[in-house]
Amino acid sequence: MRIQRRRLLQGAGLLAGLLPLRATSALAKSGEEFQFEDWRQLRNEFEQDPAWSNFAGFLLASRPRMVEEDIERHRVALNRNAPEYLSEVYRLEREGRARAAEYLGVEPSQISMTGNTTMGLATLYNQIRIRPGQEVLSTEHEHYSCRMSLRYRSARERIRVYTIRLYDEPRQASTDEILGRIREHVTAKTRVLALSWVHSGSSLKLPAAEVGKLVAELNRERDADDRILYCLDGVHAFGVENTSFDELGCDFLVAGTHKWMFGPSGTGIMCSRDPGLKNVSPTIPPFNTGGEEGFGAAMTPGGFHTFEHRAAVRKAFEFHLRIGKQRVQDRIHALNDRLKNQLEALDGVELVTPLGSDFSAGFTFFRVPERSPEEVQKILRDHQILVSPADRDVGPVVRMAPGLLNSEEEIDATVEVLRKIV
Numbered sequence: 001m002r003i004q005r006r007r008l009l010q011g012a013g014l015l016a017g018l019l020p021l022r023a024t025s026a027l028a029k030s031g032e033e034f035q036f037e038d039w040r041q042l043r044n045e046f047e048q049d050p051a052w053s054n055f056a057g058f059l060l061a062s063r064p065r066m067v068e069e070d071i072e073r074h075r076v077a078l079n080r081n082a083p084e085y086l087s088e089v090y091r092l093e094r095e096g097r098a099r100a101a102e103y104l105g106v107e108p109s110q111i112s113m114t115g116n117t118t119m120g121l122a123t124l125y126n127q128i129r130i131r132p133g134q135e136v137l138s139t140e141h142e143h144y145s146c147r148m149s150l151r152y153r154s155a156r157e158r159i160r161v162y163t164i165r166l167y168d169e170p171r172q173a174s175t176d177e178i179l180g181r182i183r184e185h186v187t188a189k190t191r192v193l194a195l196s197w198v199h200s201g202s203s204l205k206l207p208a209a210e211v212g213k214l215v216a217e218l219n220r221e222r223d224a225d226d227r228i229l230y231c232l233d234g235v236h237a238f239g240v241e242n243t244s245f246d247e248l249g250c251d252f253l254v255a256g257t258h259k260w261m262f263g264p265s266g267t268g269i270m271c272s273r274d275p276g277l278k279n280v281s282p283t284i285p286p287f288n289t290g291g292e293e294g295f296g297a298a299m300t301p302g303g304f305h306t307f308e309h310r311a312a313v314r315k316a317f318e319f320h321l322r323i324g325k326q327r328v329q330d331r332i333h334a335l336n337d338r339l340k341n342q343l344e345a346l347d348g349v350e351l352v353t354p355l356g357s358d359f360s361a362g363f364t365f366f367r368v369p370e371r372s373p374e375e376v377q378k379i380l381r382d383h384q385i386l387v388s389p390a391d392r393d394v395g396p397v398v399r400m401a402p403g404l405l406n407s408e409e410e411i412d413a414t415v416e417v418l419r420k421i422v
């Protein structure tokens with residue numbers, strides 16, 4: 001089907017515009033930092049439909065040409081001779097773990113590859129070591145994937161999961177309040193602290209490193225088996241924030257790589273402070289240990305799967321590293337600042353996300369009091385602008401996520417549409 005379509009397009013002379021023929025060398029030679037002044041040059045590395053202003057890339061991202069080309073290379077090779085090519089995709093999977101480690105400033109033995117955030121959270125929370133009588137502390141801000149993973153574990157082993165709120169209104173949240181609420185609810189029985197770095201139902205970015213410091217302080221007097229294990233769903237900060245794993249001070253970080261990281265769909269990672277298996281055990285048998293015994297290899301689920309995607313994840317990390325983590329963060333924060341400042345100044349719009357970047361990463365959420373988020377979504381969609389409504393946590397809200405593929409002009413044009421309807 002795909003080949004037929006390609007032949008057809010070739011025949012029509014349309015191929016050049018639709019297929020990734022040009023290499024990423026438009027920005028730099030292989031391996032070098034990307035050189036570009038204008039973010040539109042980076043945007044040109046993506047096939048994302050330019051007719052649309054897509055502010056919902058945080059759901060499932062478009063992929064840069066260098067990732068797409070890599071996927072295609074593996075797809076073709078696997079299709080031609082899978083038995084011969086398997087060792088190559090396994091080698092590239094290990095290389096992908098190494099690139100993720102470089103991105104987070106850790107060792108490859110601390111990184112495992114997963115299929116998405118949900119798989120990472122499920123394998124972590126279903127096997128993290130919790131002794132009878134110990135408890136989990138989590139929050140109402142967590143995504144369904146976290147809440148359900150904890151619920152399954154709790155139902156199976158009668159483990160108590162305490163669920164609290166860390167703040168009431170995102171714009172009133174403070175580090176003192178968040179740390180205070182955690183401190184107030186941690187008990188001697190608390191074994192797991194299950195949090196998210198950026199809350200996709202409220203947009204708030206947690207002061208994750210400050211939480212890490214608090215957990216370290218609380219752990220000081222505890223025995224190894226009673227230590228609080230600080231676990232973070234990092235999916236909406238991963239590919240946005242320029243923070244190393246050690247700075248976070250967490251025990252486990254879980255993230256999909258098919259959102260802000262621009263990786264192939266169905267990919268993600270887990271990172272563990274301990275390169276061994278002291279605090280978690282595997283669920284899905286690994287196929288590609290290469291003699292390794294620790295966390296990274298053992299927690300990378302085996303079985304045959306979408307090898308062409310997993311082998312290409314390394315290119316997504318390379319893409320981000322070649323732009324530069326600080327540059328990525330600055331750009332995403334600047335775009336969100338621009339949107340937030342304009343929405344704040346717009347009568348009839350209620351900005352939900354805190355101004356500035358202390359408590360905000362790549363999300364800008366708002367409400368139009370007289371209209372439902374779905375209605376706002378439809379109006380914007382009629383102008384070829386994509387946003388995502390949500391009704392959980394502090395919802396109902398309209399969710400926008402200005403990212404590297406968006407421009408100042410798109411933000412300004414969106415605000416102009418909103419101006420006309422409020």
Ligand SMILES: Cc1ncc(COP(=O)(O)O)c(C=O)c1O
Pocket residue numbers: 058059116117118119143145196198199200233235236255256257268
């Ligand atoms: C905070 C959070 N965690 C997890 C997920 C699920 O991500 P995935 O599709 O990678 O499993 C989402 C979905 O967007 C999310 O917002």
